[in-house]
Amino acid sequence: MQLNFDADVEEFRAEFVAFLDEHLPPEAEGGVRAKSSADIPAWAREWQRLQFDSGWLLPGNPPEFGGRDAGILQQYVHLEELSRRRIYHSYNPQGLGIIAASLLSFGTPEQKQKWAVRILRAEMTAALGMSEPGAGSDLASLRTRARLEGDEFVVNGQKVWTSGAHDADVLLTFVRTDPDVPQHKGISVLLIPTDLPGVTRRPFGAISSPTDLDFNEVFFEDVRVPAENLIGELNGGWRVANGSLGHERTLLWLSFAERLEALLRDFRPTTVLDRDRYATLVMDSTALRLLGSRALARESRGEQDVPALSVLKLMGSEAVQSATGHALAAAGADGLVHPMLTAPYCHTDLETLYASWFERYARSFGYTIAGGTSEIQRNVIAERVLGLPRR
Known part of the structure; x- marks a missing residue:
């Protein structure tokens, strides 16, 4: 087994190291995020935008989405250097690594520009609305319902463990749109702005840090979401879910x-x-x-x-x-x-x-x-x- 990298990968690493040496803000050194995973300080928003514009935010992406079409080995050394210095390239990790990535994989061209680019550039933050009180690991058991009425979905239900929801601008939310088919076939995904009427977010602490509010309960009461906010196909949310978790695990x-x-x-x-x-x-x-x-x-x-x-x-x-x-x-x-x-x-x-x-x-x-x-x-x-x- 070869446990080192070819010259082109090391050249890529050296270029990234030079970028960090020249541009890394002093606030980024120290490796401590804000208490909420959707709370991005002003300096961190500028830092994330600089990485996006320079192609260093997510190097595997094409340039128009903050990358430089890097291969998997180049992406690895990029993360390795960030880890070595304990640098966060985003203070909204689920927005960057799951929600924006899912939008790029399953969204329309309009959704990519309207939502994904703005999340990648730290112009807005996002949280993942997946788990529910009775559907934690078993996503197929989710009960939050979305009924299509004309050009809007009407959403009712509850999510929990939604990290950063109280600070997030949008929620990538998994909902049941067809209760009459097998569970995993009746799920869809909506991008729900948190300022819509009927959305209530309640942060709560964790046993490891009771005063650090990141987890949330999120309640939806007759929330009217534009149909254009459907991500992927109607009742095709299971595929989006597998893709979302795949982005998280790679x-x-x-x-x-x-x-x-x-x-x-x-x-x-x-x-x-x-x-x-x-x-x-x-x-x-x-x-x-x-x-x-x-x-x-x-x-x-x-x-x-x-x-x-x-x-x-x-x-x-x-x-x-x-x-x-x-x-x-x-x-x-x-x-x-x-x-x-x-x-x-x-x-x-x-x-x-x-x-x-x-x-x-x-x-x-x-x-x-x-x-x-x-x-x-x-x-x-x-x-x-x-x-x-x-x-």
Whole structure:
């Protein structure tokens, strides 16, 4: 296995590094986002627009959508450099990586210009309205209804865990438009402006950070949405959903690899048991990098390997959760306080400037949910890798 890149990829990396050295605003260094994932400070909006105009926002996109038609290996080194410096190229990650990407994949030319470009240029922010109180991992069970009346959809229902909704300008919302067909065939997708009458957003905290309001409940009461805001085909939302999650998963394993490597820097074992767990962390980190590199190489050859993404997502998210749990156990009571006060267990790393070991452990449970739960990944692996029957 070749674990380095060809000259053209390294030239691409060097060009991006030079761009960062020249243009990176001082506020971008530090790796701490706003509390809400749809709250973009003024300086960050300017930074995102500069990346868009320079073709460095999403290099795999064509130039008119903030990229430069880069290949998958070039996209990888772009993300690698951002991760290495702990730089966020957007403060609205789901808007950039899921909503705008879905609009580019399934939207009309008019929708791409009206919505996607404005999200990519940080002129507006977006949130993903997918989960519901009774339909978290099981999207097919969603109950939010949209009834077509003339040239408008009338929407009623509720979403939950909608990150950043209280700050977002639009919601990419999955709704049921045909209740008389099998569940996954009656779903459509609407882009709903949050200022429409009947839209109510209620932010709430999480156990890992009760005062950091990012999650939301969103209620729709007779919300009238223009029919032109339908994304993709009527009752074709299942295809859009698979595409949306696919955008989220493509290089998701890289973020898990970076988190594991941060844990290796921070976790300081003091007992024999801690050292054994540390060794497991080293092996998990190395295995994730190698398996991810293998999947990356296949994709660069044009080979689709969706099951490999499920393996990487499952392994990476659960390895991070296990490692943070062991680090918390090693820290004991000190793991409940700010890491600056627990020097034996944690370095002053950018990843930990605002999180105790308990907060990092609590936050890790989200990694096994976002982008497809561990249970769903196991189903995919069982059926598509091992060839097991569905029942």
